Amino acid sequence: QITLKESGPTLVKPTQTLTLTCTVSGFSLSTGGVGVGWIRQPPGKALEWLALIYWNDDKRYSPSLKGRVAITKDTSKDQVVLTLTNMDPADTATYYCAHRGWDIAARPGPFDVWGQGTMVTVSS
Amino acid sequence: IVTTQSPLSLPVTPGEPASISCRSSQSLLHSNGYNYLDWYLQKPGKSPQLLIYLASRRASGVPDRFSGSGSGTDFTLKISRVEAEDVGIYYCMQALQDPLAFGGGTKVEIK
Numbered sequence: 001q002i003t004l005k006e007s008g009p010t011l012v013k014p015t016q017t018l019t020l021t022c023t024v025s026g027f028s029l030s031t032g033g034v035g036v037g038w039i040r041q042p043p044g045k046a047l048e049w050l051a052l053i054y055w056n057d058d059k060r061y062s063p064s065l066k067g068r069v070a071i072t073k074d075t076s077k078d079q080v081v082l083t084l085t086n087m088d089p090a091d092t093a094t095y096y097c098a099h100r101g102w103d104i105a106a107r108p109g110p111f112d113v114w115g116q117g118t119m120v121t122v123s124s
Numbered sequence: 125i126v127t128t129q130s131p132l133s134l135p136v137t138p139g140e141p142a143s144i145s146c147r148s149s150q151s152l153l154h155s156n157g158y159n160y161l162d163w164y165l166q167k168p169g170k171s172p173q174l175l176i177y178l179a180s181r182r183a184s185g186v187p188d189r190f191s192g193s194g195s196g197t198d199f200t201l202k203i204s205r206v207e208a209e210d211v212g213i214y215y216c217m218q219a220l221q222d223p224l225a226f227g228g229g230t231k232v233e234i235k
Contacts, residue, residue, distance in 0.1 A: 047215055049224040060222045096171060103178065110162040110177040110219060117171055
């Protein structure tokens with residue numbers, strides 16, 4: 001059974017750097033085709049994709065974050081880490097990590113399993 | 125690629141059908157013949173869950189009252205007979221290319 005769980009601070013100050021960890025189980029981050037993505041949702045607003053990392057360490061980022069975001073993985077710890085610099089109150093949101101497998105056409109598939117999410121508030 | 129959903133809000137009567145539209149600014153049809161459009165449901169207070177992928181394929185465990193259709197830039201999610209447990213916000217997401225993009229969401233609520 002695939003599970004993902006997000007962890008990190010619930011409150012950060014403006015200009016600080018946010019570091020969130022996604023701990024996965026039920027699959028290996030080194031298995032061919034596997035990806036883990038980060039998606040966030042400001043209160044009362046829509047989902048926004050942030051970043052993705054694949055089994056081969058290929059990384060993809062949302063251009064809307066303009067270089068503030070980085071994603072890494074530690075296969076030995078079954079963890080994916082999201083870093084977001086220069087935090088602003090507009091970054092207040094619930095942050096989710098999600099599993100992305102391989103689809104029937106041997107391409108990245110949908111986000112088929114999601115974590116419970118972690119709420120991050122940016123305030124001084 | 126931008127995805128646009130309609131309507132924003134959809135009041136429904138249990139037992140009646142419901143339909144949500146998703147339009148993309150570019151074709152989501154890949155050269156492999158599949159349309160890269162997914163549908164997710166976020167029930168109140170919960171994480172999103174996958175309903176439909178590749179425009180029309182139901183995810184594991186999804187009831188068959190949910191169906192997806194469409195190709196190119198126009199897609200539809202249909203619920204044949206709405207049940208009370210179907211309330212929540214439905215999102216489409218284009219998965220053809222980065223950056224991945226979710227629609228603005230459609231809130232389904234019981235009348």
